[in-house]
Every structure is written in C-alpha cells, then in structure tokens.
Amino acid sequence: MERAGAGEFDEFVAARWSALLHLARLLTGGDRHRAEDLVQESLVKLWFVWPKVAEGAPEAYVRKVMVRAAARSSRRRWWGERPTERLPESPVPGDVSATVAERTRLEAALGRLPAKQRAAVVLRYYQDLPEGQVAAALGCPVGTARSHVARGVARLRHLLSDAVEPVG
Amino acid sequence: MDEFEQRLTRLMRGAQEPAPFEARHRERLRAGVRARRRARAARRAAGSVLAVTAIAVGAFLLPDAPFGREPAEPRPELPASRPSPGETSAPAYQEGPGPEASDPPLSTTEETTTEETTSERSATTDAAD
Numbered sequence: 001m002e003r004a005g006a007g008e009f010d011e012f013v014a015a016r017w018s019a020l021l022h023l024a025r026l027l028t029g030g031d032r033h034r035a036e037d038l039v040q041e042s043l044v045k046l047w048f049v050w051p052k053v054a055e056g057a058p059e060a061y062v063r064k065v066m067v068r069a070a071a072r073s074s075r076r077r078w079w080g081e082r083p084t085e086r087l088p089e090s091p092v093p094g095d096v097s098a099t100v101a102e103r104t105r106l107e108a109a110l111g112r113l114p115a116k117q118r119a120a121v122v123l124r125y126y127q128d129l130p131e132g133q134v135a136a137a138l139g140c141p142v143g144t145a146r147s148h149v150a151r152g153v154a155r156l157r158h159l160l161s162d163a164v165e166p167v168g
Numbered sequence: 169m170d171e172f173e174q175r176l177t178r179l180m181r182g183a184q185e186p187a188p189f190e191a192r193h194r195e196r197l198r199a200g201v202r203a204r205r206r207a208r209a210a211r212r213a214a215g216s217v218l219a220v221t222a223i224a225v226g227a228f229l230l231p232d233a234p235f236g237r238e239p240a241e242p243r244p245e246l247p248a249s250r251p252s253p254g255e256t257s258a259p260a261y262q263e264g265p266g267p268e269a270s271d272p273p274l275s276t277t278e279e280t281t282t283e284e285t286t287s288e289r290s291a292t293t294d295a296a297d
Contacts, residue, residue, distance in 0.1 A: 013197070017189035026180060040193075044200040048208075106179050125173065126180040157172050 029111025
C-alpha cells in the first residue's frame with residue numbers, strides 16, 4: 001500500500017471503521033465475523049479505486065459494495081442460520097442488559113429478512129437514505145426498492161411487535 | 169414515518185458500539201490488498217497468454233494469412249453439368265463406382281435398337297415373300 005493517497009485512505013478507514021462495521025453488522029443480521037469480512041473486502045475494493053473516488057463519495061462507494069456483497073453472499077452460502085418460530089426472549093424492564101438484549105433481538109429479526117429487504121430497511125432507516133439512493137445502492141428501480149422497504153418493515157413490525165421499546 | 173419506524177431508527181442507531189480501527193485490522197487490510205493485487209496480476213497474465221494463443225491459432229487456421237501453412241491440396245472438381253430436372257438429386261461425392269460404371273453405355277442401347285429394327289425389317293420381307 002505504497003502510493004499517493006495512501007495516507008488519505010488510512011485516515012478515511014480509521015475515521016469510518018466503526019460506522020462501516022455497524023452497517024455491515026446490520027446487513028449481515030448481527031454476524032460479527034461476517035460483518036468484519038464484509039468491511040475488509042469492501043475496503044480492499046475501495047483501495048483499488050481510491051484515486052477515482054477519493055474526491056467524490058468514497059463512503060457511498062463502500063456502502064454500495066457492501067450492500068451488493070451482502071446480498072450476494074447470502075445467496076451463495078449457508079451461514080448456519082436456522083429459522084425459528086420464536087425470537088429470543090424480550091428484555092425484562094429494568095434489566096441491565098436490556099439494551100444488549102434489544103440489539104440482539106433486532107439483529108435476529110433482521111437476520112430473518114431476505115437480504116435485499118434487510119439491506120433496503122437498513123439503508124432507509126439506519127443510513128436515512130432517500131429511496132432513490134437506496135435503489136442506486138441495491139441496483140434496482142426505485143419502485144422495487146420501495147417495495148423492499150415496505151415489506152421489510154412490515155415483517156419487522158410483526159417480528160418485533162411486542163419487543164421494540166425506546167432504548168435508554 | 170410512524171411510531172414503529174421511529175423506534176426502529178432509534179434502535180438501529182442506538183445499537184452502534186464503538187469499534188476502533190486496530191493494528192490487526194490494518195494488517196489484514198494490507199494483506200487483502202496484496203492478495204488482490206497478486207490475483208489481478210495473475211489474471212492479467214493469464215489473459216495475455218490466452219490472447220496470444222488465440223491470435224496464433226487464428227493466424228495458423230486462416231487460409232489467406234500471409235504466414236502460416238502451405239497451400240492445401242487442390243479441391244476436388246465440381247461436376248461440370250448440373251443434373252437434369254428429372255433426376256433426383258444425388259450426393260455430390262460418392263464412394264465406390266461412379267455413375268458411368270453402373271449405367272449401361274448409350275451405344276449398346278443404340279445397337280440393340282438397330283438390330284431389332286433390322287430383324288423386324290427382314291421378318292417383314294420374309295412374310296411378303
């Protein structure tokens with residue numbers, strides 16, 4: 001990694017690592033190891049186009065790579081996930097681990113969505129992207145992206161109906 | 169955005185844990201870059217070899233190329249005349265005896281006809297006598 005722009009690339013990665021890892025974790029339904037792999041692969045791809053995208057929107061590029069890779073990898077491999085009828089127990093009020101439990105429950109619910117629905121919901125509600133940018137990241141028409149978001153939210157609403165409470 | 173969606177947004181953002189970019193991440197990233205660079209170089213080299221091979225094979229197989237193989241054997245001559253409309257189309261090239269060997273010679277037919285005509289004429293003469 002010895003070339004012009006390497007310092008800027010390192011700065012970008014160090015500054016955005018935490019956010020990218022969290023995005024990857026949501027995209028993978030809470031799988032920490034897979035999320036780290038996803039970020040690493042995406043950053044490697046970013047390195048090779050860094051001179052072209054550094055002045056533009058490198059984070060948007062990484063996001064697009066991550067979303068598509070997440071959708072692709074969930075089609076290609078089986079990651080040991082088994083669908084269950086019931087999600088983990090909802091947190092007990094006053095429990096010190098309530099935040100952790102809620103996060104686990106959210107990730108488990110996200111993990112039960114199809115990859116494109118999951119990505120669409122995460123981009124729309126975590127990244128707060130407009131529908132046009134969600135569609136661009138997913139590589140599909142706006143109407144399809146809107147449909148993915150609506151179906152994903154409806155499914156999450158069903159899965160988390162009795163669990164989502166404000167954190168903190 | 170309804171209440172559930174607002175909660176969903178808060179939950180997704182609230183779940184973020186601080187994760188510093190550590191030295192092991194940096195090392196792994198550099199290793200990934202090196203591996204991808206090697207893979208790209210190998211792919212490029214393989215592509216070049218394939219391209220050169222394809223060009224060489226193409227040049228060898230092209231008959232009108234300025235270099236390559238010697239002129240091929242002369243092509244077999246096509247039949248000079250087309251088959252008559254009454255005949256069924258036959259394959260262009262057949263193994264075994266040609267059509268001349270199987271067909272009777274035309275002169276034999278003419279001779280036979282002449283002999284028959286002569287014998288008929290003599291019989292008519294005998295009968296008249």
